[in-house]
Amino acid sequence: MTHSATLPYPSQHPAQYPAEPLAVRPSLTYAGGLPRLLPSYGAVPVDLETHLRSHGRLPYRGRPELITGDVEAAGLTGRGGAAFPTYRKLAAVAGYGRTPVVVGNGAEGEPASNKDKSLLWISPHLVLDGLQLAAEAVGSRTVGLYVHRNPRLHQHLAAAIAQRAHAGIDAARVELIEAPPRFLAGEESALASVTSGGPALPRFKPPRASQRGVADRPTLVQNVETLAHLALIGRYGAAWFRSVGTADEPGSMLTTLHYADGSRNVVEVPLGIPITDLLRLDGQVQAVLAGGYHGTWLPAAQAAQLPLANAALRPLGAAVGAGVLAALPAGRCGVAETARVVRYLALESAGQCGPCFNGLPRMATALGSLAGPRPDPQARADLERWSGLVVGRGACHHPEGTVRLIRSALQVFAGEIDRHARGQCTGSSRQPFLPLPAEPALDEADWR
Numbered sequence: 001m002t003h004s005a006t007l008p009y010p011s012q013h014p015a016q017y018p019a020e021p022l023a024v025r026p027s028l029t030y031a032g033g034l035p036r037l038l039p040s041y042g043a044v045p046v047d048l049e050t051h052l053r054s055h056g057r058l059p060y061r062g063r064p065e066l067i068t069g070d071v072e073a074a075g076l077t078g079r080g081g082a083a084f085p086t087y088r089k090l091a092a093v094a095g096y097g098r099t100p101v102v103v104g105n106g107a108e109g110e111p112a113s114n115k116d117k118s119l120l121w122i123s124p125h126l127v128l129d130g131l132q133l134a135a136e137a138v139g140s141r142t143v144g145l146y147v148h149r150n151p152r153l154h155q156h157l158a159a160a161i162a163q164r165a166h167a168g169i170d171a172a173r174v175e176l177i178e179a180p181p182r183f184l185a186g187e188e189s190a191l192a193s194v195t196s197g198g199p200a201l202p203r204f205k206p207p208r209a210s211q212r213g214v215a216d217r218p219t220l221v222q223n224v225e226t227l228a229h230l231a232l233i234g235r236y237g238a239a240w241f242r243s244v245g246t247a248d249e250p251g252s253m254l255t256t257l258h259y260a261d262g263s264r265n266v267v268e269v270p271l272g273i274p275i276t277d278l279l280r281l282d283g284q285v286q287a288v289l290a291g292g293y294h295g296t297w298l299p300a301a302q303a304a305q306l307p308l309a310n311a312a313l314r315p316l317g318a319a320v321g322a323g324v325l326a327a328l329p330a331g332r333c334g335v336a337e338t339a340r341v342v343r344y345l346a347l348e349s350a351g352q353c354g355p356c357f358n359g360l361p362r363m364a365t366a367l368g369s370l371a372g373p374r375p376d377p378q379a380r381a382d383l384e385r386w387s388g389l390v391v392g393r394g395a396c397h398h399p400e401g402t403v404r405l406i407r408s409a410l411q412v413f414a415g416e417i418d419r420h421a422r423g424q425c426t427g428s429s430r431q432p433f434l435p436l437p438a439e440p441a442l443d444e445a446d447w448r
């Protein structure tokens with residue numbers, strides 16, 4: 001670590017973020033030159049003049065065919081969670097015959113993640129450049145930026161967009177769209193619905209948003225970090241992008257780190273970095289949550305042997321996801337932590353698919369019982385059975401993600417569950433460790 005700074009992040013939505021500002025440690029230095037997305041001098045927002053001085057003007061003007069080829073050569077994958085190859089989406093959306101819509105996804109509904117808000121606040125012009133290039137690649141002039149509800153962040157982005165319009169940089173006008181502060185709001189079909197004027201509700205696929213999304217037009221939805229990488233690949237090329245990361249998972253990514261002492265950080269790291277380079281995994285840490293609240297608990301000793309790469313994590317049922325890593329300290333009850341998160345996830349179900357709407361609250365109750373002093377002896381078996389009943393039966397992957405978290409907790413904290421059955425608990429602190437919004441969705445209006 002060569003640098004540390006405090007992020008002057010806009011006052012956070014009271015129902016979504018912890019009150020304290022998030023630190024950003026942008027300048028871990030690697031051979032290929034990191035940081036790329038966040039400036040090396042700290043967490044000060046980069047204005048247009050500084051941005052243009054650092055990176056020059058937008059490349060590719062009038063040569064859209066080059067963009068998709070360069071993105072393919074770079075091996076860029078989506079940083080919104082699924083790591084889908086970006087060039088395949090660009091090619092697909094451009095090929096459906098109707099003029100597409102392009103939307104940058106900065107909803108970041110995951111309460112444990114802060115990397116997209118940090119990126120939008122500090123490096124808005126990289127994201128806006130990426131949006132322009134993506135629009136050019138798919139032949140669109142209808143472009144939106146879907147951003148988590150936060151008045152200061154919206155003001156900041158509106159000013160950046162206006163500055164660019166004044167400088168005549170952009171071919172397409174970017175419309176800012178407010179994402180409701182809900183876990184599901186960033187799911188691409190929910191995004192398409194909000195952008196079309198509807199509620200943030202996912203819908204069954206097919207059709208995918210890439211085929212029929214905003215106003216029933218083919219819609220390219222890319223995470224804002226993916227777009228920022230695209231802006232840099234356009235300037236510096238595929239070989240430069242690949243100079244960090246692994247051959248199969250090239251490049252860098254932003255991660256939100258939750259340290260065992262309760263502090264948090266957003267760091268840009270190369271894919272494939274050992275997890276122990278990011279989190280201190282000594283006897284003070286019992287487990288690591290990889291991939292956020294749709295992610296997977298790993299025992300600390302196992303996580304200490306792993307790199308931050310899907311090739312290593314997927315065989316264990318885990319994934320890099322959107323880059324959340326949380327080190328659960330000794331002295332906290334992993335079952336109670338998971339039960340709190342699952343209760344939140346159950347309340348965030350959009351309530352349109354029976355198995356999800358009925359199943360997740362029951363699972364939350366069963367896990368709550370396992371976390372308590374006199375657990376229902378049936379609860380563990382019920383959780384196993386219900387897991388099988390909700391998976392694959394919803395319009396979105398919310399049930400799958402929630403079940404992944406529950407199943408990993410049942411395994412990793414099996415000893416703790418046994419202890420609860422005997423009326424004991426190793427948790428010496430009941431202070432919540434994983435962040436949650438203050439208030440879950442209450443009624444239908446909250447989805448708008």
Ligand SMILES: Cc1cc2nc3c(=O)[nH]c(=O)nc-3n(C[C@H](O)[C@H](O)[C@H](O)COP(=O)(O)O)c2cc1C
Pocket residue numbers: 077078079080081082083084105106107108109110183184185186187188189221222223224226227396397398
């Ligand atoms: C429940 C759920 C929530 C999601 N939330 C977000 C989000 O907040 N931001 C995001 O970029 N992608 C989110 N995604 C993924 C999007 O659906 C979509 O795949 C992504 O924005 C595509 O961008 P990428 O290919 O650049 O990653 C979510 C997916 C699911 C299933």
Ligand code: SF4
Pocket residue numbers: 184201202203348349350351352353354356357393394395396397398399
């Ligand atoms: S699966 Fe659950 S969260 Fe997803 S759309 Fe259906 S009810 Fe809503």
